[in-house]
Amino acid sequence: MGIAVVGLNPFAAPGVMWRKAAIGPHELAGEVARLGALPGVFEAVVLTGARRLEFYVSLEEGRDSFEVLAVFLAERVGVAPSECMPYLYMAEGLDATGHLFNVACGLDSFASDDQLVLEELREAAGLSRERRVLGPLLGRMFTRAADVAERAGAKVGAAGEAAEHAAVAFEIAERVFDDLPRREVLLIGGGKSCELTARRLVEEGAKKLMVINGSAGYAESIARSLGGEAFDPRYLEECLAKADVVLSATTSPALLLDARMVRRARKARRGRMMLVVDFADPARIEAACADVDDVYLYDRRDLSRISERTGTQEKLSSGAVADLAADETLAFSQWLEESELLA
Numbered sequence: 001m002g003i004a005v006v007g008l009n010p011f012a013a014p015g016v017m018w019r020k021a022a023i024g025p026h027e028l029a030g031e032v033a034r035l036g037a038l039p040g041v042f043e044a045v046v047l048t049g050a051r052r053l054e055f056y057v058s059l060e061e062g063r064d065s066f067e068v069l070a071v072f073l074a075e076r077v078g079v080a081p082s083e084c085m086p087y088l089y090m091a092e093g094l095d096a097t098g099h100l101f102n103v104a105c106g107l108d109s110f111a112s113d114d115q116l117v118l119e120e121l122r123e124a125a126g127l128s129r130e131r132r133v134l135g136p137l138l139g140r141m142f143t144r145a146a147d148v149a150e151r152a153g154a155k156v157g158a159a160g161e162a163a164e165h166a167a168v169a170f171e172i173a174e175r176v177f178d179d180l181p182r183r184e185v186l187l188i189g190g191g192k193s194c195e196l197t198a199r200r201l202v203e204e205g206a207k208k209l210m211v212i213n214g215s216a217g218y219a220e221s222i223a224r225s226l227g228g229e230a231f232d233p234r235y236l237e238e239c240l241a242k243a244d245v246v247l248s249a250t251t252s253p254a255l256l257l258d259a260r261m262v263r264r265a266r267k268a269r270r271g272r273m274m275l276v277v278d279f280a281d282p283a284r285i286e287a288a289c290a291d292v293d294d295v296y297l298y299d300r301r302d303l304s305r306i307s308e309r310t311g312t313q314e315k316l317s318s319g320a321v322a323d324l325a326a327d328e329t330l331a332f333s334q335w336l337e338e339s340e341l342l343a
Helices: 015-021 025-036 065-077 081-087 093-105 114-130 136-157 161-176 192-203 216-226 233-242 259-268 287-291 300-310 312-338
Strands: 002-008 041-049 052-059 088-092 184-189 208-212 229-231 245-249 274-278 295-299
Touching (some): 002 015, 002 065, 002 093, 002 136, 015 081, 025 041, 025 065, 052 065, 052 093, 052 136, 065 081, 081 088, 088 093, 093 312, 136 312, 161 192, 161 295, 184 233, 192 208, 208 233, 216 229, 295 300
Parallel strands (some): 208 229
Antiparallel strands (some): 002 052, 041 052
8 A cells, every 4th residue: 555645736737727626615525535436546635725736545556646646637627637747746655744744834835824734634634534535544644744733833833032042142153253163162050042052052063161150060960961061150250261152141140241351351362252142131241241342242132133134033943843744754654664554
């Protein structure tokens, strides 16, 4: 038993062909039953939407799925299959599963509103179940697709301000320093944004990571997880003089930076540039630090403005959703291999 999907490209197909192919609500049940009754077809689902017409089947091994589905569509339109083929897209096996999960995540080129896609998936599977042409293979695949659609919506809505700010902070560090592997990083306090940024800098080869926190145990824990070294707060100015990148998220008065401290650090650094990122809300690093020569200061408001301008949040969401679709495709493939449905 194999899986296949064939769809009609709404942007490439001639308008007349698209209108003839489109399936209205009153005839959808009949077309689902007709597709499921084709020779060699075990299961069938028709997925429709404003810009979507796709036919999913599970069928006998050895059957030419493209021919089966192209002929089915051509008969509906009233043309020879060869006239339809230039406007069709097709996938088989794991590629068909991956395509459906991409549809569920809104990643395909004909994506519509996330909630509408979820409703389309559920209605399509429900209709096939009513017509008794939905079995364990496509049934499982569409159930997972609906779940993926819900989770994708959650990821898009909650990619996370911490991850967003961390991504922007790393991009700023890349612009300020074109030789990150030679740079030393100081993490003051803690918090998700600080840790995510520090981890990325270490992964990209930062020379050294120093961690200072009011809690010695917490500092040790962060340093251990990120491959850095923990320092007692009394060594703050000494570490500051070494740091090229300072990441801070603290409310502790003992760990606050002011312009005098930064000027002393700059003098010890002999004018080498320093990037300071204050993730705290409200900002806890004195704004006058930005007036110190060769010191670049960014706070949460700066990070949010840059994110809005560059679309960082959207990039993070898209990446997370794409990873979700890929992971679910692999998981479905593993489930299929362990089942007896392909025997």
